[in-house]
Amino acid sequence: MDEEQTIRAIEAIQWDYEEALVPESIHYIQNDDLVMIKNEKSTSVYANKVVRYHRTIHEVKDVIAYFEGSPLSWWVRSSSDSSELEKQLLTLGFQYYDTYRGLAKKLTEEAPISEFTFREVNTEEDVQAHVEVAAKIWGYDDEAIQAAVTERASYLQFPDRRGGYTIALDNNKPVGYSNYRYSKDGKVLYLNGAGVLPENRGKGIYRSLLADRLIEARKRGCELAVTQARLGTSEPILRKSGFREYTTYKQYVRE
Template sequence: MNLDLVLARFDAEVRANPAPPAGIAVERRDGLVLLTGGFNYVSAWDLTTQTMGGAVAEQVAWFRARGEELMWRVYDHDGPPGLAACLAEAGFEPAPPGTLMFFDLAGDVAGAPADGVEVRRVRTLEDLDGFVSAGGKAFGHEEAWQRAAFAKQLDDPDMALFIACVAGEAVASARLEMAPGRTFGQLFGGGVAPAHRRRGLYRALVAARVAEARARGLAYLSIEARDTSRPILERLGFVPAGRETTWTLRPYGLPEEASAASS
């Protein structure tokens, strides 16, 4: 894999020209590409050291006037210099950093789970409840907004939700997002309930999404990996492309827990 070429392609295709999920709009203003709607996210930008301060201040004013949260993800290779410090000064708060990783779908992933584990794609509302519940077990809190958002997309070919079940109970979940005419699929989630870790469920969920993406004719997968997931993904053939930090601007007076629940 030519990492520089893949990274440039990712920036141009996924970030600068995003294909938003249902209910999310793409806006271009002040040198920024933003996703807005169910969540607000700065996807790409064309800023200089001279223009970034004004652009950041304008977005802070815009979203705080509406009482809405805004996320801005910054990668190692992003400019302009001093952007992270500018975001911090404007009131954005950093999440723990992760690692952007790519997988070349010309390769393969071995991901057979332990006996008694079933991995399947979510097709029903019952399985969607299991998906949300499994995420809650894995990460410590349920993302309740997912029920309403994903219920409308169970037959959407551009999004695939997966669960891993033990004795009929969903104990792990993961998501794959795709878009027509694109070469990248994006991996999200990938959490396993603590009592069921070290049984191959995470690897099996990756393998299921690799198979789905390859069937769609995609060339690569991307993921922003937590430090706990990165070693597993590297063993599966994912290649690190640099660190990333997601900066979040929270509405005035809204505690972090309440803000996260509404995003």
């Protein structure tokens, strides 16, 4: 893959899902210069978003109108002329929310790190453990915990799924988790969420969890691993593990 193809693979983490799992309420617009997703049954800025925009600022209002007043997020890819788009979004009521690094790594031979145990999530108990770890890290409330358990359990029953979940164990105690998905063509691994309990950080668990997933992806024939890492979170560890920054995204939100 050349650099532009790699960047597009990074962006695809936001929309390349199994088609059979996409409900009728979700609509995709996918062109070379515009990718956006609208969910008629959600007001979440993560469900309604502009992922790629390479048009003039004169068409920004038309894109916003497509969402029919729903809250949305706009992912601005940094470039020599992106500041003009950012100014236009601010003028139209958007606020800067976060920054993400578009990271990728070409998959080569990966050295396994065997200090910890990793388990693919398959059982109800595994699902519960996966969600409990994530909940402690991110502060889920009871409603969010139940929704996450239901979502993961349902996904694991889907016969044509391209992704899954992993838990990391330290002395048989769940201390870390990860989510992953493969691209439709099977060449790209999407890393779409991972974490380690605060009290277990600094032991190399995250890097071990990452190495384990990269080894499995390479066995499956993947050529590239990609992620969008929020600034100040997993980014430093990913860089130490050989991931390279290809671009930066600024997330703007209009509630």
